[in-house]
Every structure is written in structure tokens, then in C-alpha cells.
Amino acid sequence: MKTNFFIVLIYIGTSAVAARAQNAVEPSERKFYLDFGGAVGVFIPFDQTNDPKTLYGSNAMTYLQLNYQRHLFTKLQFGQTTVNFKSQSVFGTVTSQFNSKANSTNLGLSTGYQQNFGKWQPFILLGAGASFIDIPTTAFDTKANTVSYTTASTTNLYINAGAGVNFKLSKGYIIFLEAQASTIPDLPKSSYTHLSGISVVIGLKAPL
Numbered sequence: 001m002k003t004n005f006f007i008v009l010i011y012i013g014t015s016a017v018a019a020r021a022q023n024a025v026e027p028s029e030r031k032f033y034l035d036f037g038g039a040v041g042v043f044i045p046f047d048q049t050n051d052p053k054t055l056y057g058s059n060a061m062t063y064l065q066l067n068y069q070r071h072l073f074t075k076l077q078f079g080q081t082t083v084n085f086k087s088q089s090v091f092g093t094v095t096s097q098f099n100s101k102a103n104s105t106n107l108g109l110s111t112g113y114q115q116n117f118g119k120w121q122p123f124i125l126l127g128a129g130a131s132f133i134d135i136p137t138t139a140f141d142t143k144a145n146t147v148s149y150t151t152a153s154t155t156n157l158y159i160n161a162g163a164g165v166n167f168k169l170s171k172g173y174i175i176f177l178e179a180q181a182s183t184i185p186d187l188p189k190s191s192y193t194h195l196s197g198i199s200v201v202i203g204l205k206a207p208l
Contacts, residue, residue, distance in 0.1 A: 031068065031069055032066065032067065032068055033066075033067050033207055033208065034064065034065065034066055034067070034207065034208035035063070035064075035065040035067065035174070035205045035206065035207050035208070036062075036063065036064055036065075036205060036206060036208055037062070037063055037174070037176075037203055037204050037205025037206060038060070038061055038062040038063060038203055038204070038205070039060070039061050039063075039176070039178065039201035039202060039203025039204075040058070040059065040060045040061075040201060040202070040203070041058075041059050041199055041200050041201030041202055042056050042057070042058060042059065042199070042200055042201075043056060043057040043058060043059040043081050043082075043083060043197055043198070043199050044056050044057075044197050044198045044199075044200070045057070045083060045194035045195070045196065045197035046183070046196050046197045046198075047194055047196070047197075057081060057082050057083035057084065057194070057197075058081075058082050059079060059080070059081050059082075059199040059201055060079055060080055061077055061078065061079030061080075061199075061201060061203070062077075062078050062079065063075055063076065063077055063078075063203075063205065064076045065205070067114075070114075070116060071113055071114055071115065071116075072111075072112075072113060072114075073111070073112050073113075073114060073123075073125075074109065074110070074111050074112075075109070075110045075111075075112065075125060075127070076108075076109055077106070077107070077108050077109070077110060077127070077129070077160075078105075078106070078107050079105075079106050080103060080104065080105045080106070081103070081104040081106065081182075081195055081199070082101055082102070082103050082104075083101070083102055083194045083195060084099075084100075084101060084102075084194075085099075085100050085101055085102035085135070085136060085194075086099050086100075100136045102133070102134065102135050102136070102194070102195060103133070103134045104131050104132070104133045104134075104158075104184070104195045105131070105132040105133075105134075106129055106130070106131050106132075106158055106182070107129050107130050107132075108127050108128060108129020108130070108158065108160060109127050109128070109129060110125040110126060110127025110160065110162075111125065111126065111127065112124055112125030112126065114166070119167055119168040120165060120166070120167060120168075121165065121166040121167075121168070122163070122164070122165045122166075123163065123164055123165070123166065124161075124162070124163045125160075125161065125162050125163070125180075126160070126161045127159075127160050127161075128157065128158065128159045128160070129157075129158055129160075130155055130156070130157065130158070131155070131156045131157070131158040131184050131195070132153065132154075132155055133153065133154050133155075133156060133184075133187075133195065134151050134152070134153050135151065135152045135153075135154070136149065136150075136151055136152075137149075137150055137151065137152040138150075156184045156186055156187060157184070157185065157186060158182055158183065158184045159182065159183055159185065160180055160181065160182040160183075161180070161181055162178055162179055162180030162181065162199075163178070163179060164176055164177050164178030164179060164180075165177055171207075172206055172207070173204060173205075173206055174204070174205050174206065174207070175202070175203070175204055176202070176203050176204075176205065177200075177201075177202050177203075178199075178200075178201050178202075178203065179198060179199070179200050180198070180199045180201070181197070181198050181199075182196065182197070182198075182199065183196040184196050
């Protein structure tokens with residue numbers, strides 16, 4: 001559901017700014033200019049297991065990028081990573097098992113460098129931000145002999161680095177492919193450390 005929201009947001013935003021950009025001055029001719037867009041793709045955790053369901057997840061992102069003199073940029077990134085989550089707890093004679101999803105909503109700022117080769121524009125970036133994580137949890141009430149299921153929410157630091165390439169379709173549209181590695185260093189060692197990994201996304205953006 002949240003991934004669908006990101007896709008709709010990306011489509012509405014890029015359509016609106018692209019319509020404006022078609023009649024605007026070439027963005028790269030300005031000293032400062034903005035790009036808006038987003039991307040969807042797959043997420044591959046660093047911590048692999050034998051369970052095929054945990055081998056990959058999904059990722060959706062939106063971007064607002066400030067460019068300076070065609071080469072340097074700062075990117076505000078908002079996105080969500082979703083992975084499969086499995087957990088088992090034993091409370092006396094009761095065994096509790098989870099087979100659900102874990103989500104990480106990330107808000108970060110990256111800086112990078114891009115180089116123009118005609119319509120192609122490779123780039124690299126490095127950044128950090130906050131990761132808002134929702135993890136299914138269990139608690140056992142010994143008096144009532146009851147297992148309670150809830151969601152634990154934490155806020156953690158995440159660090160990301162990536163590389164990719166832009167391709168200019170027209171004055172109003174740019175398609176891009178990006179690979180981005182991200183890690184959440186202060187997570188304890190458990191199954192939800194699958195939220196550190198590599199995202200491979202394809203996206204669309206438009207200059208403002």
C-alpha cells in the first residue's frame with residue numbers, strides 16, 4: 001500500500017514539473033536548478049539466509065535534487081524499504097512464530113558529483129539520514145498465559161553510498177538507473193538486520 005503511494009506521488013510530481021519544464025530554459029544553463037522525481041526497484045539484503053523469501057525486498061523513493069553548475073548536487077531522499085521478516089520465540093511451553101514484513105522509512109541527505117557525456121550523465125553520491133523502523137514483536141504475560149503481538153518502532157542512523165547514470169529523454173524528462181548501498185550500523189544482530197543492503201532502482205525525474 002505504501003509503495004503504491006510512492007508510485008502515485010512520483011507520477012503526479014514528475015508530470016506536473018515536466019509540463020512546466022517543456023517551455024522553460026534549458027535547466028543545465030542555470031547556475032542552480034532543481035530536479036524532482038522518484039524510483040522503484042528491488043532491495044537485496046547484505047545478511048542473506050537460506051529462506052528464499054528473505055533474499056530480496058522492495059524499495060520506493062522520491063527525490064528533490066539541487067544541482068550546482070551541472071556537476072555538483074545535493075539530494076534530499078525520502079523512501080521506504082520493505083523486507084520479509086521471520087522470528088520465533090519460545091515462552092515456556094508456548095512457541096510464537098512470525099512470518100511478516102519489516103519496514104524502514106528513510107529520510108536522508110546526500111551529496112554527489114555528476115559528469116555530462118551528451119545525453120548520458122553518470123553520477124556518484126554519499127549521504128546519511130534517519131531510518132524509522134517498524135518491527136513486529138511479541139510479549140508474554142505469564143499471569144494471563146497470553147502472547148501479545150505488536151509493532152516496535154525505532155529511529156536509527158543510516159548511511160548510504162551509490163552510483164548511477166541519468167539519460168536525458170527530452171528537456172522535460174530524465175530516466176535514471178541507480179544502485180545504492182545502505183547500512184543501519186546500530187541495529188542489534190537479529191533477523192531485522194536485513195534492512196541493510198543494496199537497492200537497485202529505476203526512476204524518472206524532471207527539472208523544475
